[in-house]
Amino acid sequence: MSHVLIIGAGGVSNVVVHKCAQAKDTFSKITLASRTLAKCEAIAAAVKAKYGVEVATSAVDADNVAELTALIERIKPDLVLNVALPYQDLHIMDACLATGVDYLDTANYEPPEEAKFEYKWQWAYHDRFKARGIMALLGSGFDPGVTNVFTAYIKKHLLDEIHELDIIDANAGDHGLPFATNFNPEINIREVTAEAKHWENGAWQITPPLAHKRVFDFPQIGEKNIYMMYHEELESLVKHYPEIKTARFWMTFSDNYLNHLKVLENVGMTSIEPVLFEGKEIIPIQFLKAVLPDPASLGPRTKGKTCIGCVAKGLKDGKEKTVYVYNICDHEACYAEVGSQAISYTTGVPAMIGAMMMLQGKWHQAGVYNMEQFDPDPFLEALAQYGLPWEVKEL
Ligand code: NDP
DSSP states (O other): OEEEEEEOOSHHHHHHHHHHHHTTTTEEEEEEEESOHHHHHHHHHHHHHHHOOOOEEEEOOTTOHHHHHHHHHHHOOSEEEEOSOGGGHHHHHHHHHHHTOEEEESSOOOOTTSOOOOSHHHHTTHHHHHHHTOEEEEOOBTTTBHHHHHHHHIIIIIOSEEEEEEEEEEEOOBOOSSSOOSSOHHHHHHHHTSOEEEEETTEEEEEOTTOOEEEEEETTTEEEEEEEEOOTHHHHHHHHOTTOOEEEEEEEOOHHHHHHHHHHHHTTTTOOSOEEETTEEEOHHHHHHHHSOOGGGGGGGOBSEEEEEEEEEEEETTEEEEEEEEEEEEHHHHHHHHSSOHHHHHHHHHHHHHHHHHHTTSSOOSEEEEGGGSOHHHHHHHHHHTTOOEEEEEO
């Protein structure tokens, strides 16, 4: 019986709130707070209509630590589940420290003025969280999140040593629009246009954005082009599994998506440097976000599947072995269940499960942790139960 405070009322939040309502034995009280109250109220109304569960709502600017601290003190939640944007992470962690409440997020902190994904800022909170006797669980989405747990599962059950890890993310969904991103456009484009970084022989190798391309044959989807890029879970995985010699992250992009992105980049629309427009400073990528479709609006029109998983090569009983652990998720089935497309769904379900693990005490320790630092089994069991079953294949 616990009270969860969910921050942010976007695409992922909609799924988290629906899923917490489905697990009312654990989440007996739900409060949803975000910058725009009307968005919280719309999600609360949908959940009330579907499950008869009441969701309390509140307006909050999570970048204002004093305001958020006052809200936490007033409603006294057991856990703060952050599904706002990466820019808010440190402010929300500060409010959790001030009030002594556990914290969870799905994406690592990123300074607004620099497109840099790194855990160092959040890992630096470890001693303070430990001393306060509270826990922070970082990156409890799909990737990062489930991909970290798949890696922990591979290490626990399938391989004695992991030498090569490829995390491969396919979105084979079609929304029928010329160009749209399937989660927050600003965060998505910052990530895709960044230099690719992968781990090779004990060091990070930097290559130009999307310069490495391969073809991968996905179960139920078929062959797709995949492109190497940097993704934040690589940093924690190579830290926690020093035996990994090579770690890479790959994502599918259609030629159409890449052509649009190239043009937008070439004309300067993806830049995060401010420009002067009619006497006012604007940031091109933020303007671009305003004119692109809201990812939440893609739900009713997206068809097809996602497939995200880990291919790991290593040793089992002294022999070389390659295993593939993955999930397949269907956009239309997600929409029918919770009114969101599969990208929000595959992020929101693991966010709820991470919170469930913490609140049930299955994953609980004071300090700041990544997903692979806990027992993968109870998490994966609950993940399958709440809509994201997974498969294991030997390649
Ligand atoms: P959206 O843009 O749809 O939603 C973000 C929400 O946060 C909005 O409701 C927004 O408010 C709110 N917000 C922004 N700033 C503040 C603030 N200062 N105070 C309070 N609320 C604020 O994003 P998504 O739902 O697509 O993504 C949510 C998070 O999930 C992101 O951090 C993203 O990086 C992460 N993610 C993680 C994935 C994973 O697999 N690990 C995959 C996909 C996403 P408003 O409505 O007023 O703008």
